[in-house]
Amino acid sequence: MNAFSDISDILASFIDGLPWPALLVSESGEVTFINHQMKAQGHLPEIQAGAHLSVVCPHFYNALQGTPPWLTPQDVDARNLQTGAQQRVSVRRLPLGACMLITERTGSEFDLGSAQTARLASLGFMVAGVCHEVSNPLTAIHSMVQLLQSSGSLQPDTLERGLTNIAANVQRVLNITRRLNDFSRSGIDQKTLLSVGQPVTEALQNTQQHALFRNIAVEQSIEPDLWIMGVADQLEQVIFNILLNAAQAMNGNGRILVAACAKKGARVEISVRDSGPGIAPGHLPRLLEPFFTTKPAGQGTGLGLAICNEIVAEHGGSLCADNHPEGGACFTVMLPAHERRA
Template sequence: MRDRAALFEQIYAASPWPMLMLGPEGELLGASDDRSDAEPAAGDDMPLRDRARHYLGLLRGAVPWLTPQAVDSVRTLASGALVHERLHLRRTEWGACLAVIDRSEMQTPPPADAQTARLAALGFMVAGVCHEVTNPLTSLHSIVQILRAERQPSQELLDKGLNNIAVNVKRILDISRRLVTFSRVGDEPRARFAVDEAVEEALYVVRHEGLMQHVELQRQADAAAVVFGSIGQVREIFLNLLVNALQAMDGRGVLQVATRRNGTGVEVTVADSGPGVPEALRSRIFEPFFTTKLDARGTGLGLAISNEIALEHGGCIELRESGRGAVFCVVLPRAPA
């Protein structure tokens, strides 16, 4: 409990917005203005903790307090003034984080709004960043101490030490690059496009990298499945899902990619013939830095970032039940005619 309180303090200190911490049953674990040195929100007349019930009542989903989402809130102060807020909820290892962004005086165009959403998402990753960067740094420190203790280290020890240093430095750089790239909303304009264009571009990349030499691809396209958004960002979603699927199958098996229209939405499913996701881990797969891979092939950020991009486009990513393998479904709203 003490470790969790310290972790919450780190997140509160790093976040520019008020934050609520929720447990797996929707219970309130903490609020950023619980701290004695916390400054009250400008013009507000109610502590953040006392506003939790109002915010929780606005959330949606089968288990609202555990469903990643962004929703709007309007509150009336005792003075009669209206407070317009945007709520961003994301899953964590203890339950969920809920960031509250005051938009009462914001008159920002969509690009700035998207940048705010990206920064909010990064706020949820702070705790994971501290943990993931500390581990390789600790390993690096130990290796350096061992090498320094040896006046004339053997070539074998030197080679092993340098290799370990290279691996840990690469991991830190991978994490840093992914977070920096994600934090920037590019200048790429949003437009209508057939979602299969993004799928085919992602398939081209994995083919070019030789990841599908021993994989049978079963493809079902729908040229009329048109969405609105950034084709480059949507392509990143499919690229992450394809790489995960191919790694799960160790490069051998059957990969099914199907596109279809469903009412007002578009669905693209990516199904593999790998071992699937264990039931006990299904609720955590979209957490930043969480991974089921036992090796160092990824940063654990792919699904988390992909889900953030889908949410920005008004959609989501779902892990669906399957008799075998894993089935991920990207759901996006159809573009208006």
């Protein structure tokens, strides 16, 4: 079984087990899998797996934004043309395309609380990905142990290399499980009224503990009196992850500009721009996909931005990445602004 069919099978069986209607869409927008909840609830009676999303569910397709819309992580409302029901469509990137999860509005609320539903689903997608991701280091460990066991008398340096290889693979598995653990635990915190400067300043203070930031000049331009409802620790984690990625992309040398300002439509924008090499155009649409990394094996989990995106979505906002026209990468977090009450 190759890696692609392997992960498709894992994802399909996970998505079939979800208690909500869901479907999988390929990178070119074809519907590749429809779960039994979606079939059972008659959301899309005519669907044929393999047809394009715009044909299978035009009401979802029309409600989605971005280029291409079916691969852009988002939570949008759509009206079911047949039943008239209001539905929320949550799109999340996956290794071979995207998953769309559908929740129905019951009364004025979405089933289960849409943010909580999306978190559960995202955790599930990541766990499905983990099954695939940890199988590589585990296979490597297994082979190495067999090799060491079958070699009669081992030279100390052979043993040393074998053990180093095992330790690196164990570390890779631990990195993945730690990240997921932090993410799953952080879901229970209550949002409070925050000045946007608070999580930004805390994230910047955090960078001072890291040697990687020693030769990086960080400038900040934070407008005063910008308020949001949020979980300070989670937002700090988002900004810190973006700063860390920037420092890694610049190999510890360069400039970072962190800015926060008010935007039209009662929104607050936090942007992090670096003077690094920028992002290859082909990688841009995949950055928020769980496990997408360009770092050497064992150095990056590819979960950093996927988790940031989840946290920002839970705050009613969005995360975007782009290259700046004057060079370097620029990450933008958009959040709903909040009035400060006296």
